[in-house]
Amino acid sequence: MEIAPEPVSVRRMLWNGTIPLKIVLAQQERNTLDLIQPYYINAHRLSYLPFLFERVLAFFKPYLRDPESASSYEWWFEFEDVPLRWNWPIGLLYDLLTGLDPALEDIADHDWHLPWSITIHFNDYPADSLLRLTSVKDVEDQWMNRVKESDFIRRGNSNTVMNLSRADSDNMWAAVVKYDFDMFWNTARKLLPQNAISLNHVPVKIYLPSSNKILQSLITPMISPKEVQTVGTALHTQLGYLFPSRRTYILAKPIVHGISVPMSAPLAELLYECMYTDGYLHICIVMIS
Structure with a gap:
C-alpha cells in the first residue's frame, strides 16, 4: 500500500x-x-x-x-x-x-x-x-520596521517582536535573504497568536489600481461576536464604490500573490496563510476587464 x-x-x-x-x-x-x-x-x-x-x-x-x-x-x-x-x-x-x-x-x-x-x-x-538606497542594510531596516508595525496592529503593541532573541531576529532576516521557508517560519510562527480570531486587528494594506494610494485601516477579524470579517465585508466597507457587493466581484477583484481571492474568505485566516514576510496581507485591487 x-x-x-x-x-x-x-x-x-x-x-x-x-x-x-x-x-x-x-x-x-x-x-x-x-x-x-x-x-x-x-x-x-x-x-x-x-x-x-x-x-x-x-x-x-x-x-x-x-x-x-x-x-x-x-x-x-x-x-x-x-x-x-x-x-x-x-x-x-x-x-x-x-x-x-x-x-x-x-x-x-x-x-x-x-x-x-x-x-x-x-x-x-x-x-x-x-527612498534612497545605500546598502542592503537599508532593505533590512525597512523590512524590520514593517514587521514591528504589523505586530503592533495584530496585538496592540510590538512586544512579541521586541522580545525575540537576537538569534531569532537574525535568523528571520537571514531566511528572507537566503529565501529559506523552514528557517523563516521557525521564527515567524512565534509572532502569530494560535487563533486568528484573537487578533486585535488584521494588518492589511490595500493598493488601488493606477494610483499611488494605499489604504491602511484598523480592520477587526470579527464584525460582531457571531459574524466573521471576510475579504468582501472589509472591501465593501473600505472601498464601497469599487465593491458595492460584499459577496461577488462586480467592478474589481482583490488579488493576493497573483490569485483572485474569494470575497467569502475570512480576512484573518487569509492573513495566516498568505501574509508576506513583513507580516502584512498585501491586497492589490485589479479592475475587471
Whole structure:
C-alpha cells in the first residue's frame, strides 16, 4: 500500500512562487550600439529587487559606460517609466503595476506580462520617487520596521517582536535573504497568536489600481461576536464604490500573490496563510476587464 505524500501547505506553495523577469539595460547606460541581450531570471515573489543587484551588475558591467560608478547603489529599476520601489516585494510590484486579471492570464493579448520586462538604470536616481538606497542594510531596516508595525496592529503593541532573541531576529532576516521557508517560519510562527480570531486587528494594506494610494485601516477579524470579517465585508466597507457587493466581484477583484481571492474568505485566516514576510496581507485591487 502506497503512502500518500504529505500535502504541501498553502504557505509553502506561495513561498515557492516565482515571476520570470526579463531585465533590460537602459539605453543611456550602454557603451555600445550593438544588441545587448537581456538578463533573465526567475525571481521569488516574496523577495526584493536589491537581492538581484550583484548578479545583474555582473552580467551588464562589460556594457556599461561607467562600470566603476555602477557599484554605488545609484541603480534602480523601472517598468513603463514607473520607478520600482526596492522596499516592496517583487510579487507585489508585479501584481500592482501590471494590473493583470488572473482570469485572463492565458489570453494571447496578455502574453507580454511574462516574462515581466523591467529596465535597470545606474544613474539619475529618482530620489523624488524612491527612498534612497545605500546598502542592503537599508532593505533590512525597512523590512524590520514593517514587521514591528504589523505586530503592533495584530496585538496592540510590538512586544512579541521586541522580545525575540537576537538569534531569532537574525535568523528571520537571514531566511528572507537566503529565501529559506523552514528557517523563516521557525521564527515567524512565534509572532502569530494560535487563533486568528484573537487578533486585535488584521494588518492589511490595500493598493488601488493606477494610483499611488494605499489604504491602511484598523480592520477587526470579527464584525460582531457571531459574524466573521471576510475579504468582501472589509472591501465593501473600505472601498464601497469599487465593491458595492460584499459577496461577488462586480467592478474589481482583490488579488493576493497573483490569485483572485474569494470575497467569502475570512480576512484573518487569509492573513495566516498568505501574509508576506513583513507580516502584512498585501491586497492589490485589479479592475475587471
